[in-house]
Amino acid sequence: MDDDSDIARLMALMARIPGLGPRSARRAVLHLIKKRSQLMVPLGNTMQAVAQSARECLNCGNFTTGDLCTICTDVARQNGQICVVEDIDDLWAMERTGAFKGRYHVLGGTLSPIDAVGPDELRIPRLIDRVTTENVQEVILALGATIDGQTTAHYIADHLSAVTVTTLAQGVPVGGELDYLDEGTIGAALKARRTL
Numbered sequence: 001m002d003d004d005s006d007i008a009r010l011m012a013l014m015a016r017i018p019g020l021g022p023r024s025a026r027r028a029v030l031h032l033i034k035k036r037s038q039l040m041v042p043l044g045n046t047m048q049a050v051a052q053s054a055r056e057c058l059n060c061g062n063f064t065t066g067d068l069c070t071i072c073t074d075v076a077r078q079n080g081q082i083c084v085v086e087d088i089d090d091l092w093a094m095e096r097t098g099a100f101k102g103r104y105h106v107l108g109g110t111l112s113p114i115d116a117v118g119p120d121e122l123r124i125p126r127l128i129d130r131v132t133t134e135n136v137q138e139v140i141l142a143l144g145a146t147i148d149g150q151t152t153a154h155y156i157a158d159h160l161s162a163v164t165v166t167t168l169a170q171g172v173p174v175g176g177e178l179d180y181l182d183e184g185t186i187g188a189a190l191k192a193r194r195t196l
Contacts (some may be wrong), residue, residue, distance in 0.1 A: 061106030
């Protein structure tokens with residue numbers, strides 16, 4: 001195959017998608033070409049439409065095609081809770097569970113002095129504004145258990161003293177066996193224990 005062909009360029013672009021390497025991209029492109037009328041053409045049209053219309057929700061930072069996402073416009077979700085996540089994929093992971101019925105706030109990262117990421121580079125000022133204007137009673141911090149995630153959580157908690165600030169429990173995952181867990185996870189699970 002000619003290296004500068006459209007097919008080679010498509011495979012190279014597909015290989016840059018997280019979760020796809022060169023071999024997976026090649027298989028995906030071959031499948032798309034074989035199913036071009038049923039799959040490739042509609043996929044291309046949809047990708048072009050999303051590329052033109054997708055933007056961040058002005059309120060929470062989720063992806064949407066309008067000014068506000070469907071979560072922010074859903075009146076039933078105005079329950080006084082905001083779940084703070086690092087990025088949009090975290091929001092989508094929370095939504096897949098169906099367990100949270102409030103609203104979200106996407107920070108766009110975590111505080112990182114080494115990388116010169118401060119509160120103003122994130123959506124922390126917008127979060128503080130939302131807490132005061134949206135009648136929020138609880139902010140749930142669903143941030144990673146990394147040093148930057150915990151630093152960000154403490155910073156936010158220090159700046160939201162007027163509301164209840166909670167964090168997700170950490171510890172043994174459902175179906176997890178202690179022998180396969182690291183010491184930090186076991187220690188967090190022991191500290192977060194509760195009465196049966």
